[in-house]
Each structure stands twice: as C-alpha cells, then as structure tokens.
Amino acid sequence: MQTSSVQPRSAGNAYVRIARKLQVAHQRVPRRRLEFVRDYPYSSAQFVRAVSARRHQRPQMRTAAEMRLLQSDGSMATTGRPTLAPEIDQFRNQFEQLAAEADALTTSLSDEQFMWRPAPDSWSVAECLDHLNATARVYLPTLDEGISDAIRRGVYGEGPFKYNWFGRLSVRFINLPLRLKASDDVQPAAGRTRREILNAFRAYQVQYIDRLRQANGVDLARARVRMPASGWLRIPLGSAFELMVVHSRRHLAQARRVTDAENFPG
Numbered sequence: 324m325q326t327s328s329v330q331p332r333s334a335g336n337a338y339v340r341i342a343r344k345l346q347v348a349h350q351r352v353p354r355r356r357l358e359f360v361r362d363y364p365y366s367s368a369q370f371v372r373a374v375s376a377r378r379h380q381r382p383q384m385r386t387a388a389e390m391r392l393l394q395s396d397g398s399m400a401t402t403g404r405p406t407l408a409p410e411i412d413q414f415r416n417q418f419e420q421l422a423a424e425a426d427a428l429t430t431s432l433s434d435e436q437f438m439w440r441p442a443p444d445s446w447s448v449a450e451c452l453d454h455l456n457a458t459a460r461v462y463l464p465t466l467d468e469g470i471s472d473a474i475r476r477g478v479y480g481e482g483p484f485k486y487n488w489f490g491r492l493s494v495r496f497i498n499l500p501l502r503l504k505a506s507d508d509v510q511p512a513a514g515r516t517r518r519e520i521l522n523a524f525r526a527y528q529v530q531y532i533d534r535l536r537q538a539n540g541v542d543l544a545r546a547r548v549r550m551p552a553s554g555w556l557r558i559p560l561g562s563a564f565e566l567m568v569v570h571s572r573r574h575l576a577q578a579r580r581v582t583d584a585e586n587f588p589g
Contacts, residue, residue, distance in 0.1 A: 410482045410543060410561065411535050417568045418535075422528040424575055425452060428582070429521060437517050441584045446511065451578040452524050453511035455571050459527035461508055461551050462567060466534045469560050473538070473546035480542030487544070490562030498569050506552065531567060 407415060429437060429448065440447045446454065472478075538546070543561030550556040558566070581587065 407539050408482055410484060411539050414564045415532050415535050418528045418531045421571050422525050425524055428578060434517055436588055439588055441581055448578040448581050449517065449520055450511035451574045453515055453520050454505060454509060455574055456523045456527055457509040457511065463530055465549050465551055466563060469546055469548035470534060470538050470541065473541045478542050478545050479540055480545060484544035484561050486559045486562045490559040493558050494562055494565050494569055497566055498573060
C-alpha cells in the first residue's frame with residue numbers, strides 16, 4: 324500500500340505559507356511605498372484612504388497635477404518640499420496671515436481685555452476666536468471627505484480654477500454685513516482659558532494648511548465638499564477653502580471692533 328506524499332496541513336505549515344506570502348509581497352512593494360507607509364503621519368483611516376486612492380490612480384499618462392499630488396506628503400512647508408500649485412499656495416499664505424493677525428491682535432491684551440464683552444449679547448475677543456475654532460472642528464472633516472473623494476475618483480486639474488455660481492454665492496453671503504446667529508455646534512464654549520483658545524486657533528490654521536497640501540494637484544473646481552449646515556448641499560473644494568478664509572477674516576474684524584469700543588477696559 325502506497326502512502327500519500329502530501330503533508331498534513333498543520334498549524335506550523337500554515338504559518339510557513341503565510342510567512343512566505345508576506346515575504347514575496349514585501350519584495351514586490353516599491354521602496355517609495357514602504358517609505359510612505361513608514362512616514363505617514365495621520366490616522367489609520369486616513370492612511371487606508373490614501374493608499375486606496377493611490378491604488379486606483381491611472382498607472383500611466385499622469386498629468387503634472389497628479390505628479391505633484393503623488394509627491395506631496397501632507398506636511399508643513401520646509402526646505403525641499405514639493406512646489407504647491409499657485410492657488411493652493413495663495414490659500415496657504417492666507418491661513419498663515421490669519422494666525423499672524425490673531426497673534427498681533429491678542430499679544431498686548433490682558434486676560435480681562437481678552438474676555439471682555441462690549442454688551443451682554445455680544446462676543447468677546449475670546450469668543451470670536453473660539454467660534455472660529457468650533458467652526459474648524461466641524462468643517463475639517465468635510466474637507467477630508469472632499470479631498471479623499473477627489474483623489475479616489477482621480478479628479479485632478481491645473482488652475483486657475485473657475486468656481487460655479489453656488490460656490491461664489493456661498494463666499495459672498497458669508498461676507499455680507501449681516502448679524503447671523505451661529506448654530507449650536509459652532510457656538511463658543513464657556514470656561515476655556517486664553518491659552519487654550521489661542522493655541523487651538525494656531526493649531527487649526529496649521530490643520531487647514533495640511534489639508535491644502537493634501538489637495539495639491541486636485542481640481543479645486545470639480546472636487547466637491549459637503550456643507551455641514553445642510554448635509555446635502557455641496558460646493559467646490561476651492562470655494563470651501565475660500566469660505567473658511569473669509570469667515571475667519573470676518574470674525575477677526577469683529578474682534579478688532581471689540582478692542583476699539585469706547586468702554587474697552589484700559
């Protein structure tokens with residue numbers, strides 16, 4: 324009677340097979356991809372989205388905008404970083420200016436002046452900035468969704484971009500001299516210290532710039548961002564960045580008016 328030469332599938336053999344497959348897979352992964360995995364500074368969910376987006380990119384005939392996107396690593400500007408597209412770089416400058424303007428406005432203020440309200444139903448300098456922080460917490464996830472969706476669908480393009488009428492209208496509306504009541508999710512919170520508010524404001528400008536780097540090479544006119552206030556309305560990605568800049572400038576101007584009030588504490 325002949326015995327079978329097939330070895331039983333023991334747990335040890337299974338581990339060996341898995342190890343061999345992993346070794347082969349590792350050898351097939353380009354060095355650039357391994358560096359990307361090792362250095363990617365964000366959450367696991369963002370990493371999966373980024374890898375998925377790269378997997379679905381067309382292997383050939385990439386545009387210059389696509390190449391910029393592949394080279395961008397989402398970190399802050401330092402020497403040797405890939406060049407940003409002109410409109411992305413303009414937005415980056417504006418967010419950096421916002422951080423500088425907030426610092427210039429608040430550096431000389433005492434804690435009393437920082438928290439002072441010109442009227443019971445008016446915001447203090449602290450509340451103006453904390454409202455912008457709350458807005459960033461709501462809008463940054465929608466920017467993430469819009470950027471990830473654009474990368475996944477291969478929505479790349481070269482500027483300058485022309486935004487649709489709804490995107491332009493959204494930016495103009497937020498800049499109208501109207502007193503609008505903020506929704507509950509972006510109301511300034513009570514009890515936050517001056518240091519907490521200012522550190523958060525600076526950090527959120529960095530976060531906006533991080534999203535700009537992730538969007539480098541994306542078509543800012545065709546990529547869409549969901550409006551948190553409605554849930555179903557979508558505006559161009561470039562309009563969403565512009566909306567955040569204009570909204571921040573509006574409330575920084577409001578904070579300056581607080582310091583110019585006649586009864587502002589000396």
